[in-house]
Amino acid sequence: MRREASVLHLDLDAFFAAVEQRDKPSLRGRPVVVGGVGGRGVVATASYEARAFGARSAMSTAEARRRCPPGTAFLGGRFAAYRRTSDVVMALLRELSPLVEPASLDEAYVDLAAGQGHDLSVDGVTALARSLKERIAAATGGVTGSVGVGTSKLMAKIGSDLQKPDGLVVVPPGEELAVLHPLPVTRLGGVGPATAERLHQVGVRTVADLAAKSLPDLVALAGRAHGSGLYALARAEDDRAVVPDREVKSVSAEETFERDLTDLVVLGREIDAMATRVGRRLRASAYSGRTVTLKVRRYDFTTVTRSLTLPQPTDDARQIASVARRLLTQAGTEGGLRLLGVGVSGLSVYAQGDLFAAGSEPGTEATTEEDTPADEAAQAVPAPAAGARWWPGQDVRHEDLGAGWVWGRGLGRVTVRFEGPLTGPGSVRTLAADDPLLSPGDPPDWRPAGETTTGETTTGETTAEEVR
DNA sequence: TCTGGGGTCCTAGGACCC
């Protein structure tokens, strides 16, 4: 634990839903659920309006549909849009300190002590956090965040959780235990359903209860590493550093099918497709790996993995696929599979093949698809069902009607609302699904024309004029 | 129409080596 409250944690509020409401004016103030929109989808983020009806992250989308009123928007994720907004926020954080550790698209830690000339008194960091929140809202078109500041990552994260949404909590040095001990143990990172259940069985409900347990008791209950971790956290002992560049350990792709699959030819093609994605991402990040893992989820939700370690690292899709296909015959397909996954771990920096064979390009396969930003989607964004041309929430562009987004589709029709972040609520038109004037669009820009923001990577996509 | 997708870390047993 540090002497000063110099660790800041930022958590953007209902982030995916907030970006949707920014970009889709007709959804502002209304319940929005972002996640898988297929029969087996789950909720990634529910707006606060949707949470009022009981929609929650990780709930099945079917359950959320039952809970939310008609008119609730159920949208697939738009990773590129979230990524662009996240980049703007992370750039603002890096103005505070070079030590910024993103935990996901919508969450990051900042080590303020590594920044230049911050006043680290309680009043100083409070003012800093307030100004940060203002700048984030201004730069993102109104996305808000909750901020916690404390003497450790633990206390900063606890703080950001205390007043959501749009919160600001500084835990003054010395006040850690007073803040921590009344909270339920489940607020500690690392206490999930299984650990919580075991703790409840021995009478532990609050962090104070946890602090009363001995180290040997906790180790017996949760294992060596986890038990001693809990013992320390209950005492607010946390010296984890803010690490700006975490090394990637594995790359994987997986897919849950709309219906269970049994056909080996179809399963083989799925493996090929996933291996292609994994290989492409490995090469894009200049990694290769030795261990190929196949993940299988059966019709009854039992999950098994089979892996094989190669003598040499690979980033070649065909080799990854061929190993994975062999592993599938090992795992078996009886009864049908609801999910397949392909992964590569044991990564090393790209150093494969014959170094002296000039011009040899290890891992280039026949397909020459380019890397799309969406393909880096190593985040909690549900991919739209493969093969569907239109999906709810999707950005589209009509040659006569302009930019808009897909509200619904079916029966050869697609319903589009023509609006953008800088327009008022727009009008709805139902078009033929094969309307030649309609095409997939880019994420709209939420900033007025001419306005720029520090740190954003401009890839020359949509301009404000296009959005109207 | 139960239960996503992309990750990290830990544990435990067996093989193998010195």
Add this chain to the structure above:
DNA sequence: TCTGGGGTCCTAGGACCC
């Protein structure tokens, strides 16, 4: 000639996080 001890690698599974 009755039984070592430590270390690393590999495989599989589980808990957890966002």
